[in-house]
Amino acid sequence: MRPLIAHIRLNHLRHNFRVLKAIHGGKMLAVVKANAYGHGAVQCALALRDLADGYAVACLEEAVQLRQAGIELPIVLLEGVFDAEEYAVIDQHRLWPVVQTQWQLETLLAHNWQTPVSVWLKMDSGMHRAGFFPQDYAPAYYALAQSEKVADIVKMSHFACADEPENRMTNTQIRTFNEAADVLPGEVSLANSAALLAYPETRRGWVRAGIALYGASPLGGVDSRLKAVMRLESRVFAERVLQANEPVGYGATFITQHATRVGLIACGYADGYPRHAPIGTPLSIDGTRSRVIGRVSMDMMTTELADYQHVGNAVELWGDSVHINEVAAAAQTIAYELLCNVKRAHFVYED
Numbered sequence: 001m002r003p004l005i006a007h008i009r010l011n012h013l014r015h016n017f018r019v020l021k022a023i024h025g026g027k028m029l030a031v032v033k034a035n036a037y038g039h040g041a042v043q044c045a046l047a048l049r050d051l052a053d054g055y056a057v058a059c060l061e062e063a064v065q066l067r068q069a070g071i072e073l074p075i076v077l078l079e080g081v082f083d084a085e086e087y088a089v090i091d092q093h094r095l096w097p098v099v100q101t102q103w104q105l106e107t108l109l110a111h112n113w114q115t116p117v118s119v120w121l122k123m124d125s126g127m128h129r130a131g132f133f134p135q136d137y138a139p140a141y142y143a144l145a146q147s148e149k150v151a152d153i154v155k156m157s158h159f160a161c162a163d164e165p166e167n168r169m170t171n172t173q174i175r176t177f178n179e180a181a182d183v184l185p186g187e188v189s190l191a192n193s194a195a196l197l198a199y200p201e202t203r204r205g206w207v208r209a210g211i212a213l214y215g216a217s218p219l220g221g222v223d224s225r226l227k228a229v230m231r232l233e234s235r236v237f238a239e240r241v242l243q244a245n246e247p248v249g250y251g252a253t254f255i256t257q258h259a260t261r262v263g264l265i266a267c268g269y270a271d272g273y274p275r276h277a278p279i280g281t282p283l284s285i286d287g288t289r290s291r292v293i294g295r296v297s298m299d300m301m302t303t304e305l306a307d308y309q310h311v312g313n314a315v316e317l318w319g320d321s322v323h324i325n326e327v328a329a330a331a332q333t334i335a336y337e338l339l340c341n342v343k344r345a346h347f348v349y350e351d
C-alpha cells in the first residue's frame with residue numbers, strides 16, 4: 001500500500017471546538033464546508049454532534065450529505081440557493097439558508113413553505129463580495145420579517161481583513177454593521193475564526209469557526225491553544241547517494257553541494273502537496289526536521305537524509321512537528337488551501 005496517510009485526530013477537533021467556544025462564550029457553528037476543509041465532513045460533523053450548536057456548509061449538496069448521515073442540528077447554507085427549486089429541499093430538511101441577494105430574497109418569499117424558515121440575512125459591511133448594502137439592509141429585513149413564511153432572522157456579515165489584527169478595516173466594518181443592524185431585532189453572527197481570535201468585539205451571537213477548528217491559526221504562526229487535526233504522513237521509500245555537483249529532479253533546480261543521500265518520499269502535488277513548495281520547505285523524518293530538495297513532482301518528492309535516516313522512516317509533511325502554516329508560508333499560500341487539496345491519501349480516523 002502506498003504509505004501516504006492523512007491521520008485525522010477527531011479528539012483534537014473536539015479539543016479545538018471547546019477552546020474556541022470558551023473564547024467566544026456564545027453559540028458556535030462548526031464550519032464543515034468543502035468536505036470539512038479536506039478532513040471529511042461526515043466524520044467531523046459526527047465527532048462534534050454533542051458539542052456544536054450547528055454547522056455551516058457552502059451549498060445544499062453538502063447539507064443533504066450531513067442530513068443523510070443522521071445529523072439533526074441546524075445547518076446554515078453560507079451561499080444560500082443557486083436555483084429557486086432548492087428551497088423545497090431546504091424546507092424538507094429544515095436547513096437555514098443565507099439570503100445575500102435580492103433574487104434569493106424574492107424567490108424565498110415566493111416559495112410555498114411547509115414550515116416557516118429561519119433565514120440568515122447577510123449585510124455587505126465593506127468586503128464587497130456578497131450581501132445587501134447597509135442602506136438596503138433594513139428594507140430586506142422587513143420584507144422577510146413581515147412574512148409568515150419566515151420564522152426568524154439572524155443578522156450576519158463577514159470581514160475582509162480579520163486575519164490582520166492591526167488592520168482598521170475590521171473596526172470600520174463592525175461600525176457599519178452596528179449602525180445598520182442594531183435597530184433590528186434578532187441574533188447576530190459576525191466572526192469567522194480570525195475575528196474570533198483577534199477582535200473580541202465580534203464575539204456576539206453565533207460565531208462561524210472554520211480553520212481554527214482544524215488547528216491552524218488564521219493569523220499565521222502557531223496558536224498553542226489549538227491542536228492540528230490532520231497529520232499528513234508518508235515514508236522514505238528509496239534512497240540514493242549522489243556526489244557533489246549532481247542535479248536532483250525536474251528542471252535540475254537543486255545541485256548537491258557535497259556528497260548527499262537523497263531520500264524519495266511518496267507524496268506529490270497530485271496528493272495536494274503544493275508544487276510551489278521551494279527547496280528548503282520543512283518536513284520531518286522520524287521526528288527530526290529536514291527539508292524538501294528539488295522540485296515536488298506529481299507522485300514523489302525528494303529530501304536530504306542525515307546519516308541516521310533511512311528507507312522506511314516516517315515522514316511528516318505537516319501536523320505536529322511541522323506546522324501547516326510553515327509549509328503554507330514557504331509555498332506562498334494559506335493552510336486552508338493545503339488542507340482542502342489533500343486527496344489520494346488514505347484517511348485514517350483516530351479518536
Ligand SMILES: *Cc1c(COP(=O)(O)O)cnc(C)c1O
Binds near residue numbers: 031
Ligand atoms: C468559510 C466561512 C467561514 C469560516 O471561516 P474561517 O476563516 O475558516 O473560520 C465563516 N463565514 C463564512 C461566510 C464563510 O464563508
